[in-house]
Amino acid sequence: MSSIVLETRGLTKHYGGVQALNDADVILHEGEHIAIVGDNGAGKSTFVRNITGVERPTAGQMLFGGELVDFHSPLEAREAGIETVYQNLALADHLDVPANIFLGREEYHFRLGPLSWLNKRKMRSESERLLAQTGIKIPDLSQLLMGMSGGQRQCVAISRAAGWGSKLIIMDEPTAALGVQETTRVETIIRGLKDKGIPVILVSHNLRQVFKLVDRILVFRQGRIVGSLDAQETDGNAVVSLITGLDQGVHENASYI
């Protein structure tokens, strides 16, 4: 078995009386792509927020690259090599593509408060290189993000995530707001990450997408992990049964398929 990138032990998050996540034990291996599926409110985003430093867990532990970690902020998770892409794109609308890719990692000729001088040329050429790696075509990099389609914006977000030598990329419903073509584009990028050996955790409602892309499917239900299935050895019915907690013969819920 290849080495373990991420491991959570008993990861738990309660919001007052709401037990959003209970005792999540997850192991992700080097190069592995896993999906997290589950009904609305199952705890998927809570899991993501608690491994990426957005929130602190109520209980449990997390190991990253074999070391115990305890991220106090998303920045700490990023610095450790965990990049996250959300459905609601965390991009700056009023900035252009290079400025977004370098958000929080700006390159300077020199840095002295208001006298700082951004190295725009370097940021631009680096951005071109990153976008080329992911196969994304954006005709004019100096275009502001607010003028771009959802798909282009999401591609910028994923390039940013993929481009920093990240050790793990987490995507929470990355295509939920996208059209068919844009979704295909993002799926191609995710496949590229697989080829590069970068592990991915993909939260998705779209089971077709999940079966196309990942090695393993984790099913969350009411804050618990109720299944870990090899994508090659299971099918949509089995996954839907676990999502709903009902036998497929009794409960047909086509909206998941």
Ligand SMILES: Nc1ncnc2c1ncn2[C@@H]1O[C@H](COP(=O)(O)OP(=O)(O)O)[C@@H](O)[C@H]1O
């Ligand atoms: N900040 C919060 N405060 C209180 N309850 C929350 C908060 N965030 C999420 N929850 C609750 O936790 C549960 C899990 O939510 P979430 O992780 O967003 O589910 P999913 O992403 O699977 O749809 C839900 O019952 C949700 O209402």
Ligand SMILES: [Mg+2]
């Ligand atoms: Mg969610």
